[in-house]
Amino acid sequence: MDTLIMLTLILALIPITLTLILIKHKQPSKNHPPGSLGIPYIGQSLALLRAMRTNRDREWLQQRIEKYGPVSKLNLFGCPTVLLAGPVGNKFVFMNEGNVLGNHQPRSFTRILGDRIIIELVGEEHRRLRGAIGGFMRPEVLKRSVGRMDEEVRLHLDMFWRGKSQVKVSPLMKTLTFDMICSLLFGLERGHRRSELVNGFEQLIAGLWSIPVNLPFTQFGKSLRASRRIRSIVTSIVHEKRTALAGGGREPSNDVITSLLSFGLEEGPGTLTEEEVVDNVMFLMVAGYDTTSILITFLIRQLSRDLDVYDKVLREQEGIAKNKAPGERLTWEDLSKMKYTWRVAMEVSRIVPPAFGSMRRVLKDIEYKGYQIPKGWQIFWAATVTQMDEHIFPEPTKFDPSRFESQSPCPPPPFSYIPFGGGPRICPGYEFAKCETLVVIHHVVTGFKWNLCAKEDSFIRNPVPEPYEGLPIQIDARH
Template sequence: MIQILTAILIFIVSYIFWVVYKNRNSGTSKVNLPPGSFGWPFLGESLALLRAGWDGVPERFVHERIKKHGSPLVFKTSLLGDRVAVLCGPAGNKFLFGNENKLVAAWWPFPVRKLFGKCLITIRGDEAKWMRKMLLSYLGPDAFASHYAATMDVVTRSHIETHWRGKEEVNVYQTVKLYTFELACRLFLSLEEPNHIAKLGFLFNIFLKGVIELPIDFPGTRFNRSKKAAASIRTELMMLIEARRVALEEGNASSSQDLLSHLLTSSDESGRYLTEWEIANNILLLLFAGHDTSTCSITLIMKRLGEHPNVYDKVLNEQLEISKTKAAGEMLKWKDIQKMKYTWNVVSEVMRLTSPVTGAFREALVDFEYAGYTIPKGWKLYWCAASTHKDEGNFDDVAQFDPSRFEGTGPSPYTYVPFGGGPRMCLGKEFSRLEVLVFIHNIVTNFKWDLLIPDEKIEYDPMATPQKGLPVRLHSRQV
């Protein structure tokens, strides 16, 4: 009975959206639109996009349509309820990154906007510039150079002693998730109580599954569960925010203590402060970004190091050279991170082959011409890192794992875009880089490992994750 009612509801919703789309776009039939297909009413080609990710080949969605429609630069489609022009390859990336706030502006599908609320990724214009500047003062390279490396090293060593030392087998993805979330909670919120972190982590795992999902909102759907989890996370964050505000007023906390204090005490040039709700939304965003993308990256790096012993040995040698310069018990410093050049080349090649995030969206602010076609105002635009990184025209032996690609000047401009580009380049790029390198330093200097499922499938749901979480057998390097 439930299945029948669900089918009827989906049919009704699809029909309504079909009528809306038909009426809304009746005036564009004479416009020279890019080639392509809008697919099914409401659903569009969303299932094909999602299925490509589930199959572990997100680039397939773009590559198949380029071949089918004979248009290597742009094609039209419909994704997650919106009409979309997909701009392909380095030319598309350059155009979108270079025309931010001119011809295009940041945009995310309804599920993202609904779940995150008003925050950095869902606002535009001067407000977005101010918020980005405020966050960069906490998350930029200058901030990390001061003390974050040592703090990350402390948390990483403690995590390894607790969750890795003495274990014969470890599920990498599940274990690294504990690390990245604990680290984000500590650096952003000064939250260290294990049960509280575990509660938030449980809610985040539910929340993540609905971020890139069809916005079907009734009990039992992923989107509905994700929405409820987001509400619960905000409730927890609002209590932390209120407690910190009181602590700041009473002189029991400092403005430089962590991201939460920074957001509570920072204002724009006119003296405007973020509301508590806006602070909660931005912390939700940064906990999400700091938790999930780094978890995926570290897991995939460990997979590649397990598959390529020669690469592991080179990474290990570089990290041991750094260790030799440290006194017993001395923490890593920013200058040590700068020496990890080969290790970062390995990380970069891992992100090329398996981008943690496959791409992002923009919205057309005006009608404009691209590659001889008209993109109407209000249409959405999508760029896909995964398809650019897996294009044979951009990389030789595109499927080969080869960290040497990043030596010297590295790849050609706009062919390697794991963090996006332009004014909307990923705010957490330096945070992620530091977090990943500190972890790799500690894990390779302590362990070597064997993959228990050598050819484990990678699936995107919505981020790149080994299907079974990458179980490994550990071998301690300490005698």
């Protein structure tokens, strides 16, 4: 009886199968890029995350490029994806904002931070919100901020460095950059709420690039819970600033939160909802919390490994310090003299980019390099693909700040050095991060001598680079 039923089912399926085959042959096949989408939903996500956490991400990407070429398809974080490699691919990503591509992060990223963050918006919405935020990144505003940055750095070093024989650089730099963001951008004074925010951010950030499965034991689930705690604190701060603004107690130029609230009032009801303000405050905290602290951490690491570079940085910084009175703050003009120090920072960002890469959403069916890329897919770019390319940067593993001299004989081609992105979406906080980095390095170099004491001088990406053990160093006061 069972055999008869099986034969009946097979006979019934034969015409359906033949029909599907005929339809498939009649329809032209889509000329998608080479590669495989892998297991549905998961695809290559676990393989990429594993490569990042074992510091083999560049090797993993290079193997794909060697196998499939500069354009290949894969599946990342539940979405069909196309990896574009090389300066031409980077240019396509950065210069096709709006009509062709929209910024897009993994679903885990927007679930944790919100759908209305600035990097997810396109067109006029993005330009308007960038204008509201970018007002605090203008040179005239930053010039006034350098003295306050100097204050924060001095206070931090007095609290956490002086009198110590050993410190862990990575967690301390995260604390410092977060304190500067809270003070300079959000007007949030030191206290219990600021400490709560710091405590929750490590957990929140760990799940930004993860498979979005919300279970108690998954990293995504843990990050969502941290996000809810932080969102509650930020919402209460927004309520307070809205009340102060309504009562005439604050000027829109006081901080970013007040500026965003004022922006909504000036442009008409509903322009920026409370949810949008909270989403973008959380995003700015995450962006500033990680990227600058990573750059400073790996810059300190590099100076301990390369004594020639260290000596040049020290001479430059001591030359600036000797023209300052005791306790006198750094100024914008002082930072403009730190040219070699910033070239060193640029080379650090080339070898260890703070941001691994990013995504763009395909807004309509497009053709690229002869391949069809359907609407709804995502485009993926990674900074290390070009920044560690020996054809663009000779001897890419060699640390050489002279690559970024204005008279360099081999300047990198456009869209090959992209640690801060490029095009209309280049990081709006680039100059703010530059000021922070230079102020911190000035005080660390002129105030301390140090040696690495980590058992293993390496790092992982989770998803941002993290040195093993937090980069412990032995320190001595210079004077």
